[in-house]
Amino acid sequence: MTHTAPMISNNILNELKTCTQLQYNGCLKVRSSKGHQWTFFYRLGRIVWAQGGSHPFRRWRRNMAQYCPQIDTYQLYLQRREDVKINQCDYRILELLYKKQLIRREQIHAIIENTIAELLFDLAQKTSLISARCDRTQEVIIEIPVSFTSADVFMKKMQDSWKFWSGAGLANFSPDLAPIIRKPEQLQQQVSESVYKKFVNLLNGQYTLLDLAANMKQSIVPLTRSLLPYINRGIIELIEVPDLPLSLAAVQKSTAPLVACIDDSPQVCETLEKIIVPNGVRFIKIQDSIQALPILIQHKPDLIFLDLVMPIANGYEICSQIRRVSALSKTPVVILTGNDGLVDRVRSKVVGATDFMAKPVSADKIMGVIGKYLPLETQNQVKKKLRELDVNKPTIIWNN
Numbered sequence: 001m002t003h004t005a006p007m008i009s010n011n012i013l014n015e016l017k018t019c020t021q022l023q024y025n026g027c028l029k030v031r032s033s034k035g036h037q038w039t040f041f042y043r044l045g046r047i048v049w050a051q052g053g054s055h056p057f058r059r060w061r062r063n064m065a066q067y068c069p070q071i072d073t074y075q076l077y078l079q080r081r082e083d084v085k086i087n088q089c090d091y092r093i094l095e096l097l098y099k100k101q102l103i104r105r106e107q108i109h110a111i112i113e114n115t116i117a118e119l120l121f122d123l124a125q126k127t128s129l130i131s132a133r134c135d136r137t138q139e140v141i142i143e144i145p146v147s148f149t150s151a152d153v154f155m156k157k158m159q160d161s162w163k164f165w166s167g168a169g170l171a172n173f174s175p176d177l178a179p180i181i182r183k184p185e186q187l188q189q190q191v192s193e194s195v196y197k198k199f200v201n202l203l204n205g206q207y208t209l210l211d212l213a214a215n216m217k218q219s220i221v222p223l224t225r226s227l228l229p230y231i232n233r234g235i236i237e238l239i240e241v242p243d244l245p246l247s248l249a250a251v252q253k254s255t256a257p258l259v260a261c262i263d264d265s266p267q268v269c270e271t272l273e274k275i276i277v278p279n280g281v282r283f284i285k286i287q288d289s290i291q292a293l294p295i296l297i298q299h300k301p302d303l304i305f306l307d308l309v310m311p312i313a314n315g316y317e318i319c320s321q322i323r324r325v326s327a328l329s330k331t332p333v334v335i336l337t338g339n340d341g342l343v344d345r346v347r348s349k350v351v352g353a354t355d356f357m358a359k360p361v362s363a364d365k366i367m368g369v370i371g372k373y374l375p376l377e378t379q380n381q382v383k384k385k386l387r388e389l390d391v392n393k394p395t396i397i398w399n400n
Contacts, residue, residue, distance in 0.1 A: 012127060015134040020045040020151045026138035030123060033131045038123050040116075041091075041142050047154055048145035049091045049112060050119040054176045055208070055243045059118060060090045062214050067110045068103050091142070098146060105146065112147040113154075118210070120158040121165075125174060168225045175220055177238035179212075179227055180205035182294050184325065187235050197326050203227075204327070205239055205298040257374050258282040258299060262292045262318060263307035263336060268361065272305060275363045281370065289313040293321050300327055303374045306353070308337035308344065316351050323352035332373040336361065 012030060019028055023045035030038045038052040053059065064071055094111065097103045165171065181187055181203050188196050202212060213220035230236040259281055261272045269285035276283045284299055286292050289310045296304065304322070308315035315335055322328045332354040337344055345356050354373065357365060 025141050027140055029135045031133050032127055036126050038119050043142055043145050046148055047116055047151045048142050050116045053119050053122045058244045063111045063114050066214050067107045109147045116154055117157050120154055121161050124162055164221055168221050170224055175209045178205050178208045178241040179203040179236050179238055180298050182237045183235045184293055200325055200327055256282050258301040259303045260284050260301035261305040262286045264310045275366045292318050304333045305336055306333055308335050319351040319353050334369055
């Protein structure tokens with residue numbers, strides 16, 4: 001069923017209207033029965049800031065990258081991590097940037113308007129079929145707002161956005177979902193090689209639809225609609241993803257080297273896991289050979305152990321598939337087999353395997369291979385991830 005207007009519950013609509021009519025100063029908190037929460041900050045009945053939703057930090061970084069690309073947003077949060085739990089910390093950072101003349105008023109205005117618009121849209125979609133509770137509180141009042149737009153203007157924008165989104169047949173999809181390729185071989189048959197490579201690099205389950213639209217400088221509706229035929233056929237799936245990490249420790253945990261083991265034997269997978277994880281390396285086991293490639297594309301491991309003899313798809317076939325994916329083409333692949341013969345070694349090299357290991361595996365052998373192809377330089381992994389998060393931009397030092 002296609003909805004032509006957002007189905008916000010009457011109590012939420014009434015509260016939004018009441019806050020405007022009363023020229024309210026304070027916060028309006030909306031909590032859904034499923035645990036979602038949104039907070040709208042009012043000044044004289046106008047919405048001057050908003051926070052909450054599924055991805056507050058991801059949204060903050062996306063908007064900052066779009067409207068203030070010169071600012072190192074990640075480093076700001078690391079420097080001011082003591083404020084992260086304080087209400088509207090990101091808003092206070094915008095105020096400080098403006099006071100220090102590091103960003104212009106129109107940049108702040110664009111970030112604030114986009115943030116409020118995204119959260120109102122999110123509110124409309126997530127509370128359409130569930131109950132929600134509204135509470136007014138004056139625990140935080142923004143005395144001198146940087147931006148001062150009518151709440152009615154935001155409501156009109158939200159209605160128009162929802163009408164456009166649902167009219168494109170997307171009412172059942174959240175823009176906070178991330179596309180991931182589930183059937184790469186089918187996709188490769190239906191698109192050109194250049195398009196396929198772009199899809200593999202971008203549709204990896206790490207970037208939401210909103211992230212992709214911002215990064216590609218495209219409107220989110222035509223972008224999502226272009227993926228819809230592949231989504232409907234199960235070639236691409238939209239999945240829920242977590243917010244970006246806020247702390248260096250979280251980044252370190254999420255960026256420690258990742259090793260994958262593809263083996264239909266639970267015992268082999270468990271043995272490798274017990275050897276690898278205590279050494280500060282993340283580990284994923286894949287026992288279904290059919291699902292191996294989509295999982296590898298999603299997680300992009302730094303090293304792959306691959307069993308040679310498996311039902312349906314053997315190690316040779318999977319290794320060939322891996323080498324055809326640009327994001328995995330240089331990933332070390334170590335073949336595991338109980339038959340340490342010359343023919344198997346030669347054939348493994350032909351399909352692109354990096355090395356060869358005979359079963360049964362031992363801790364010395366496994367750690368020797370990891371040390372050879374994946375030096376355990378966790379700090380370098382963290383630095384690499386931080387570079388991806390734009391922390392190499394000029395650092396801003398706060399004096400206040």
